[in-house]
Amino acid sequence: MPDDMSDSEKATHLLASLRRRRQEMLRVLARFVRAESPTDSKPAVDRFGRMVASEWRKLGAGVKVLRQRRQGDHLRVTWPAQTSRDRQILVLGHLDTVYGLGTLRRMPYRVAHGRAFGPGTFDMKGGLVIALFAVEALARADWRPPRPIVFLWTSDEETGSATSRALIEREARRSAAVLVLEPASGLDGRVKTQRKAVGTAELTVTGRAAHAGINPEEGVNAIHELALQIGRIAGLNDSKRGITVSPTLVEGGTRSNVIPATARAIFDLRAQRASDMRTLERSLRTLRPILPEAQLTVRGGFSRPPLERRSSAALFARARELSNSIGRALDEASTGGGSDGSFTAALGVPTLDGLGAVGEGAHGANENVLVDALPERAALLARLLATL
Secondary structure (H helix, E strand, O other): OOOOHHHHHHHHHHHHHHOOOHHHHHHHHHHHHOOOOOOOOOHHHHHHHHHHHHHHHHHHOOEEEOOOOOOOOEEEEOOOOOOOOOOOOEEEOOOOOEEEOOHHHHHOOOEEOEEEOOOOOHHHHHHHHHHHHHHHHHHHOOOOOOOOOOEEEEEEEEEOOOOOHHHHHHHHOOEEEEEEEOOOOOOOOOEEEEEOOEEEEEEEEEOOOHHHHHHHOHHHHHHHHHHHHHHHHHOEEEEOOOEEEEEEHHHHHHOOOOOEEEEEEEEEEEEEOOHHHHHHHHHHHOOOOOOOOOEEEEEEEEEOOOHHHHOOOHHHHHHHHHHHHHOOOOEEEEOOOOOOOHHHHHHHOOOEEEEOOOOOOOOOOOOOOOOOOHHHHHHHHHHHHHHH
């Protein structure tokens, strides 16, 4: 790419070159989607990881396989910088999907009506393809980014990132910014500037069994206590602040004629702000029994912090400016779901999420991506990598 090109000319050139590569992007996407990679199958995730690693090696990228004993292996891909700036740019994505082996038989990869359908197209193999072709476009244009780029492709995002969180946080501490290739929000391709904190809490009630007909008064009804506590916990919800505490599983009792001695409930926890997350956890842990002699035990809490907008505002402004330069308006969205970007934002590292594929139907039978948006998203990512 000639040095005397203006920024707008460079942007136009990048987008045009990527549009010419659209069919190749689809061929790679088809291969990626047909390589099923459910989180709970290490052999399958590792097979897919080897496929992804091979594509990056073709570009001349550095690839390191981070071996895991039980989980799929993670990949750390590096792309050199034009200069030797200390702080890198971290790009996050994941290899795993929620779809079990054999899903392709009932949900095959196909392209129809301007969309590519199949398990994992949207969440998030489309994002992996976007990253690959963004870097290829920069390489073809001989446009080295100003900072070293680290692409971290993990194997367990869909189940909470238990083996990858420490790795993600270590890389984030070395980074000037984090770009997350989770799917965009909506068919207009909004990036995600806010995510709620996510957690799970378990409330167990211990009472005392008794005959429900002969001496119920001698028992302590654990289900009754649990019902009272669920009503009390409902008062912690605050829609205006983005706080939700939702009972999602309830169980208790043994027989219809026995006062139940135990009962438990699982609660899904969401909070928009870190301060609300901590307050909610304290409220749950200070619950006290309502019925005499009942006992409560609370376990769990938040597993992902929130991505607050202050962590993404500056990056979003830059992304919107760059998107405008290729003739595409870019807006922002908030979501209740978590991602690995929540971990990096919690460390104070600027983080922008939802830069991946545009489509819909994540985790569902109709999951798909918009074909024409693939080169556009790759162009946006390439521009971010080349200018941050």
